[in-house]
Amino acid sequence: MKRRNFCQKAVLGTAAFTTVTSSQRTPQPDRTTSSSTPTQPAIQWRMATSWLKSDITFGAVEELCQRVKAATNGQFVIIPYPAGEIVPPLQVFDAVKAGTVECGHTTALYYLDKNPTLIFSISVPFGLTAYQQNAWLHYGGGLEIMHQLYADFGMIAFPAGSVGIQMGGWFNKEMKSLADFEGLKIRIPGWGAQILSRFGAKVTVLGGDEILAALKTGKIEAAEWRNPHDDEQLGLHRVAHYYYYPGWWEPGASEDILVSRQQWQKLPKAYQQIFQAAATETSLTMLAALDAANGEALKRLVEGGTELKAYSREILQGAYQVSVDLLEENARQDVIFKDVYDKWKAFRSKIYQWNRINEFSLEQFMLKDFI
Template identity: 55%
Template sequence: MKRRTFLKHSSLAAASTTAIAACTPKPTTESEPASTPAQPFVRWRMATSWPKSLNFTFGTAEQLCQRVSRLTNGRFAITPYAAGEIVSGLEVLAAIEAGTVECGHTASYYYVDRLPALAFATTVPFGLNAQQQNAWLQAGGGLALIQNLYADWGIINFPGGSTGAQMGGWFKTEVDTLDDLKGLKMRIPGLGGQVMARLGMEVQVLPGDQIFDALDQGKLDAAEWVGPHDDEQLGLNRVAPFYYSPGWWEPGTTYEFQVNLAEWQKLPSEYREAFEVAASEAHNQMLANYDAANGQALQRLLFGGTELREFSPEILQAAQNITFELYEDKASQDSTFKQIYQQWKAFRSQVYQWHRVNEFGFVSFPFKTINP
């Protein structure tokens, strides 16, 4: 595979700093353990794609940093920064590659313009739900494939939280037919945005902290973010009345921790293990947080006047057809995409067949009979 490189902005490169202070131990105090060659003091910065107001996404970055510090008795300290504090929410990967920061918390599908196959690490339209995505990444060979891609840029990644299936977003007008979508300006990232573009929408990619203003000022007609909890925190219900489901383009969105590979390799093995343990714990906690909070948030939104809608079968069928046409087009033009897609597609087929028997076989009855 040819090495791919990103454009490195001079401002990023100039800001690059070294974080490991093993050669210059800090003075010790009674409350602070001594630095040793085997356990040096390490100070990293983590850029994120999230505003601090999003306590589940930015909070996941904070959780990892706090856990790493505890596991290393304070010797390995990572400070998380909100989107815009060091770089914008869509420039995290470039900042890590350039060495501006040592690590980050972001979503790979923000960078599909650079490499479309990265979308599979986060989520793709009509793809895998959270449980299935975990299975593909952690037991189905997916993570190894994605890490091989990132290695070409001097980065290593780890799963960093899941939102579960997302909502279909906020619209200022109702969209019942395919014609209703045409010409609308919508914030939607990843391959889902490319499908929407083929359906006639004008697609934009904005970080979370810019969505409200864009909707409020009429720069957008629609926008999606995550689900009721986060969308309420961003105030999207105050600028668009119609809330659609399902988020067919994000059935199991998975964020990730990205680390500069050179800095990773400098770490003592104990610190690398602490980071991986903390990442795994944070990854699991995020989905639990969303599943516990989204139902209550949705009820608040509905009580406040939000009108819940479902995408029509016409829209869903057209979107699914275009999705797999898009995959085949990209696979025919991009050998890297083809490699990931074919392996992922085989896994998807297998896990769908199994979950049709066990998962769907169960939920199809109680979900139909539950009281609204």
């Protein structure tokens, strides 16, 4: 990415929060047009995704597409496909870039090798929670940065989902210290993989559709996927006994819709606004759906024999220090990374101070009887 291009104001602005209301006080006049005489063109897109059909994430993506269709009177139709039906789950980025599909729903964690600065659009280990990440993207400058980063790949991207703080993975042995990661074959993507590699783990990145089989055959010995609901649906509790927490490598992972910039520019402005509003809504509703489902799923897992384990302070402290080291190393090597990192740190400092006062203080009191 050229420095001057990055520093220019994004051509396409941040999606505004859009509230659609209906008036009951004033009768609405009859429209002279109807769905049989549309004023906007009929457009159909295909959306590749990185998600299994059983995931809450895929269900949320289906709802997003339904909202777009309904809001355009059936004129703008987006058909989502589960992982593997068009391309494998780790190739959604490439499919959108190549024009194989018009758009894709995925996570930047799979594509950090293309540009490490994308870490700030998804989730920094020991970084922002889902609610803080949402604030960073929409009101802290994160979304404008995101648009500029993806422009170099001929795409535009929008946050469209959040999974919250994830669990810390499935193991068949207890992980008491950093030394226990030495030689461990584990499925984990993103910077979590880089951090554990420094402790001697043998990391691999697999799509969700490959994890269970890999654990059964011994290709891997441990794995992290997502959260209790989706992990239960995948069946990971049937092949691993210990379930660790927290998922420090993804404290507030947001997920994205990647769109071919060429296709985006062909959309009528009204369709663009509807699309962006639906994506923003999905970031809220997906997290709500997961928060509602995960408690019950975790209860079932524990009652079924899964043993919950907290990562030791040694592991958390060691992983935190390596995360800081990675950020500083990349900042020294890449001027654009440093620029975004500095902005992100300034935002983090402000929101941490606020949440320490409002949320953390209240949660400490409210949860005291449950800890």
